[in-house]
Amino acid sequence: MKSIEHLIEEMKQYNETFWVNPGKINSEKALKLLQKSHPGLPNLEAVMDADMRLRRFAPFFVSAFPESAEKSGIIESPLISIPEFQKSVIPFVGGRILGKWYLKADHLLPISGSIKARGGVYEIIKFAETLALSEGILNLEENYKCFAEEKFKSLFGKYTIVVGSTGNLGLSIGTIGSTLGFKVMVHMSHDAKAWKIELLRSKGVEVVLHDSDYSVAVAEGRKSALSDPYSYFVDDENSIELFVGYAVAALRLKQQMIDQKIDVNSEHPLFVYLPCGVGGAPGGIAYALKLVFGDDVFVFLAEPTHAPCMMLGMATGKYDRISVGDIDIDLKTDADGLAVGRASGFVGQVLSPLIDGIYTISDDKLYFMLFILHESESMNLEPSALAGLSGPIKMFYDSEGFSHLAENGLLEKMENSTHISWATGGNLVPDLMMKSYIKKGQGLSGTL
Numbered sequence: 206m207k208s209i210e211h212l213i214e215e216m217k218q219y220n221e222t223f224w225v226n227p228g229k230i231n232s233e234k235a236l237k238l239l240q241k242s243h244p245g246l247p248n249l250e251a252v253m254d255a256d257m258r259l260r261r262f263a264p265f266f267v268s269a270f271p272e273s274a275e276k277s278g279i280i281e282s283p284l285i286s287i288p289e290f291q292k293s294v295i296p297f298v299g300g301r302i303l304g305k306w307y308l309k310a311d312h313l314l315p316i317s318g319s320i321k322a323r324g325g326v327y328e329i330i331k332f333a334e335t336l337a338l339s340e341g342i343l344n345l346e347e348n349y350k351c352f353a354e355e356k357f358k359s360l361f362g363k364y365t366i367v368v369g370s371t372g373n374l375g376l377s378i379g380t381i382g383s384t385l386g387f388k389v390m391v392h393m394s395h396d397a398k399a400w401k402i403e404l405l406r407s408k409g410v411e412v413v414l415h416d417s418d419y420s421v422a423v424a425e426g427r428k429s430a431l432s433d434p435y436s437y438f439v440d441d442e443n444s445i446e447l448f449v450g451y452a453v454a455a456l457r458l459k460q461q462m463i464d465q466k467i468d469v470n471s472e473h474p475l476f477v478y479l480p481c482g483v484g485g486a487p488g489g490i491a492y493a494l495k496l497v498f499g500d501d502v503f504v505f506l507a508e509p510t511h512a513p514c515m516m517l518g519m520a521t522g523k524y525d526r527i528s529v530g531d532i533d534i535d536l537k538t539d540a541d542g543l544a545v546g547r548a549s550g551f552v553g554q555v556l557s558p559l560i561d562g563i564y565t566i567s568d569d570k571l572y573f574m575l576f577i578l579h580e581s582e583s584m585n586l587e588p589s590a591l592a593g594l595s596g597p598i599k600m601f602y603d604s605e606g607f608s609h610l611a612e613n614g615l616l617e618k619m620e621n622s623t624h625i626s627w628a629t630g631g632n633l634v635p636d637l638m639m640k641s642y643i644k645k646g647q648g649l650s651g652t653l
């Protein structure tokens with residue numbers, strides 16, 4: 206294994222690198238220890254509860270977000286096989302990828318076209334339900350279409366939801382929050398995409414831009430919310446509700462795999478690759494994947510070479526007590542959903558006995574894969590969302606990835622394995638911008 210000095214040197218040079226987590230232990234033991242050390246963490250029952258809450262809101266989603274009607278208001282994305290992409294990468298990597306490769310297509314999620322529709326929507330509906338119950342205007346058996354009624358809107362209109370976001374969390378919370386009648390204030394860093402800011406403002410959301418990076422935007426949001434009892438702060442770094450909302454994805458994924466007759470067991474390992482920013486979304490999903498699939502799932506996170514905050518935090522054991530700026534990394538990446546300098550300490554600690562590792566990927570490769578995926582499968586993702594797609598390539602063609610398979614006795618099982626690359630966003634990207642992304646990818650040199 207690489208020394209920590211070597212790993213940090215690679216990060217500083219902006220080289221792609223792969224960190225294998227030495228702290229991973231047996232999942233049953235890990236989950237027991239975690240639930241003791243972090244009493245707020247959900248068990249399987251609590252994740253199922255969250256799923257039920259989302260289902261209660263389904264009739265409201267159908268009326269408020271027509272695109273969710275197709276799946277009767279269940280906010281879920283398809284699991285899509287990508288054989289053409291799997292073939293297309295062969296000439297660029299020099300060989301095959303063993304196993305079946307799927308995309309978890311969160312770019313198609315209703316409400317915000319990104320993975321943030323999971324956690325963001327969940328946290329706000331939970332807040333709304335709690336308020337409505339305590340005001341006595343709701344009982345749990347009611348049809349939740351009632352959330353569109355005036356008395357709900359006037360109750361929620363007294364409250365301001367505050368959130369710090371690199372873009373997509375703001376879009377998700379701004380959309381669900383303003384639809385329910387809340388005032389919403391989103392703190393963003395200056396490098397947030399202009400179209401995301403405009404879209405939010407068009408929904409009546411107040412956007413506050415900060416000159417500094419994302420962590421500062423979050424801190425500002427936290428400060429402005431704390432002093433006001435009618436303010437509700439969504440804490441991207443520490444929120445258990447966001448985490449639980451993301452966790453629901455694992456239950457849904459398990460059902461989809463059963464429906465598609467995809468086996469997961471000790472002879473049919475499952476590999477999941479999750480793009481990581483501050484850590485909440487991949488963290489909640491990774492944690493719940495372990496609840497659901499135990500030691501049969503192997504989880505890897507993916508970060509841009511210019512924003513490897515979770516790798517730095519976990520590999521040094523300093524978690525949120527170190528930022529990429531401390532090792533002179535500049536955060537200059539087009540993967541805006543992942544452009545975070547300091548990872549969530551809470552999530553890093555939870556993941557430390559659970560995940561297999563983290564790899565980094567350059568922006569050029571994100572764009573090149575964006576182009577290949579567009580050509581081979583006619584799917585369009587935003588740059589951040591491509592990070593998970595290099596996972597299987599790393600496992601077979603990066604020496605650290607390959608050694609990890611060998612050391613865990615996985616090589617002979619790879620023919621029967623399943624790879625899921627989590628495609629975290631893209632559907633709301635304006636057409637012209639998507640065209641320019643594709644063109645940029647096409648112009649790149651073509652290594653993967």
Ligand SMILES: *Cc1c(COP(=O)(O)O)cnc(C)c1O
Pocket residue numbers: 319320321373374480481482483484485486487488542543587589590629630631
């Ligand atoms: C937010 C986001 C992620 C990562 O989620 P975190 O909770 O920030 O780790 C990945 N991809 C996209 C497109 C995102 O918007």
